[in-house]
Amino acid sequence: MDVINMISKDQSFPDGEVVAPDHKYQPGFKYFANGPRLHEFLREINTKVLSKYDTITVGEMPFVRDEEEILKVVGAEAGELNMIFIFELVDIDNVPGSYRLTLREWDANEIKTMMNRWQRLMIDRDGWNTLFCENHDNPRSVSRYCDDSDKYRERGAKLLCLMQTTLAGTLYVYQGEELGMRNVPASWPAEEYKDIEAVNYWKKMNAMHPQSPTHLAHAHHVLQRKARDHSRTPVQWSAAAHAGFCAPDVTPWMRVNDDYSSVNAEMQMRDGDAAGLSVRQFWQRALVHRKKHRDVFVYGDFQLVDADNPKIFAFKRTSAQISPATSATNTANTASTAEGPTTDAPATSTTGPAATAANKDEPQAFLTVLNFSGDDVDWAIPDDVEIAQWVAGNYTAGQPALATSGVVALRAWEGLLGEVAV
Numbered sequence: 001m002d003v004i005n006m007i008s009k010d011q012s013f014p015d016g017e018v019v020a021p022d023h024k025y026q027p028g029f030k031y032f033a034n035g036p037r038l039h040e041f042l043r044e045i046n047t048k049v050l051s052k053y054d055t056i057t058v059g060e061m062p063f064v065r066d067e068e069e070i071l072k073v074v075g076a077e078a079g080e081l082n083m084i085f086i087f088e089l090v091d092i093d094n095v096p097g098s099y100r101l102t103l104r105e106w107d108a109n110e111i112k113t114m115m116n117r118w119q120r121l122m123i124d125r126d127g128w129n130t131l132f133c134e135n136h137d138n139p140r141s142v143s144r145y146c147d148d149s150d151k152y153r154e155r156g157a158k159l160l161c162l163m164q165t166t167l168a169g170t171l172y173v174y175q176g177e178e179l180g181m182r183n184v185p186a187s188w189p190a191e192e193y194k195d196i197e198a199v200n201y202w203k204k205m206n207a208m209h210p211q212s213p214t215h216l217a218h219a220h221h222v223l224q225r226k227a228r229d230h231s232r233t234p235v236q237w238s239a240a241a242h243a244g245f246c247a248p249d250v251t252p253w254m255r256v257n258d259d260y261s262s263v264n265a266e267m268q269m270r271d272g273d274a275a276g277l278s279v280r281q282f283w284q285r286a287l288v289h290r291k292k293h294r295d296v297f298v299y300g301d302f303q304l305v306d307a308d309n310p311k312i313f314a315f316k317r318t319s320a321q322i323s324p325a326t327s328a329t330n331t332a333n334t335a336s337t338a339e340g341p342t343t344d345a346p347a348t349s350t351t352g353p354a355a356t357a358a359n360k361d362e363p364q365a366f367l368t369v370l371n372f373s374g375d376d377v378d379w380a381i382p383d384d385v386e387i388a389q390w391v392a393g394n395y396t397a398g399q400p401a402l403a404t405s406g407v408v409a410l411r412a413w414e415g416l417l418g419e420v421a422v
Helices: 038-048 067-074 108-124 141-145 153-164 196-208 213-226 279-292 328-332 353-360
Strands: 058-060 083-085 301-305 312-318 365-371 377-380 387-393 407-410 415-420
Touching: 038 067, 067 083, 067 108, 108 301, 108 312, 141 153, 141 213, 153 279, 153 365, 153 415, 196 213, 279 387, 312 377, 365 377, 365 407
Parallel strands: 058 083
Antiparallel strands: 301 312, 312 365, 365 415, 377 407, 387 415
8 A cells, every 4th residue: 555654644734844954845744644543544444445355455654663653553453454664774874854865874783773673573562574675666775785786796685685584574575676686877877867756856956056066976876876766677587688678679768777688587597506596596595495484484583693793684583483582472473374475474363384384393493694794704603592504695505614603704795594503
């Protein structure tokens, strides 16, 4: 449900506070998002329509961070929606209180703080998460959170895959994300950007700073980092003309990313070799593993590990039936009739195939370790984490042959998944 939290507005229509003095218009989301009758309207929609069908509902809800407000929508007994898109991660590089087309620095500590907050909230208070790094309103995730250079693009795309497929909730994979598609290059001029947000931004920056090459260079940099056009270029199917998206004699709505001859679905669907899997093959394997161990990754407990490390995001997932922090209600949520990882949903009973699988399986736990930096990091494995074996990583197609105790040497943008003794 697109921007569903904007269906109720402050009917006095007040002016927004001035937070960007050099701009003519100010953000007004305080008065048009999560208005006074939002929950009344959502409950009515659910009661009169949604509850009469076998549905899964997800709401797009920008500008909301308040946990109580979110739980009013997605709590198990809320009677509103199953889940919402929480935008905190995709707002990570916004200047707080300002507009989306702004930039600021961030580090791995912010990602882990966000993830820990929402994972624990939904587990502890019986809500449900969405998992996503990309959508049609944001740039490509490998360019945003990692290093999209030719050297590290695949590593970064697989790192983000490993993170998302081992967190709790319902996973949403955006078109091209499974290929590791990246932002268009910095060499493209502003005229190549077609999205109205980018067009208006560029016009505004030129009007505000007509004689300032420095300001305009920064504005162009912002477009290259954050414009919505990056997620709207034609999907790269092959190395053929227009990346195989359309016939050679048809002109698509905008230019295909220059890298389509080497980053495309056709190439990535071929068999991998001993050196590694393609990004798409890595996603395939990760989804199979997530489905096989859904009692751990979809419904299990979450525990942050090494919370203060500025470069490493590490967390432990434990199967639901042995989780010390899982409530009786959340344990019941191990039931699901979903047939695949991208349709995981909060369940309402303790029957069904997932519940059967969870009851008969042995207790399991896994450790995900993600180096969110371009540096080599010697990571000290905590004494209370006993790694039986590393089962997957983004530097090899097989099992990583790395230390399972003491210190493990992590390379730039390296991600590991280890099976942990219970």
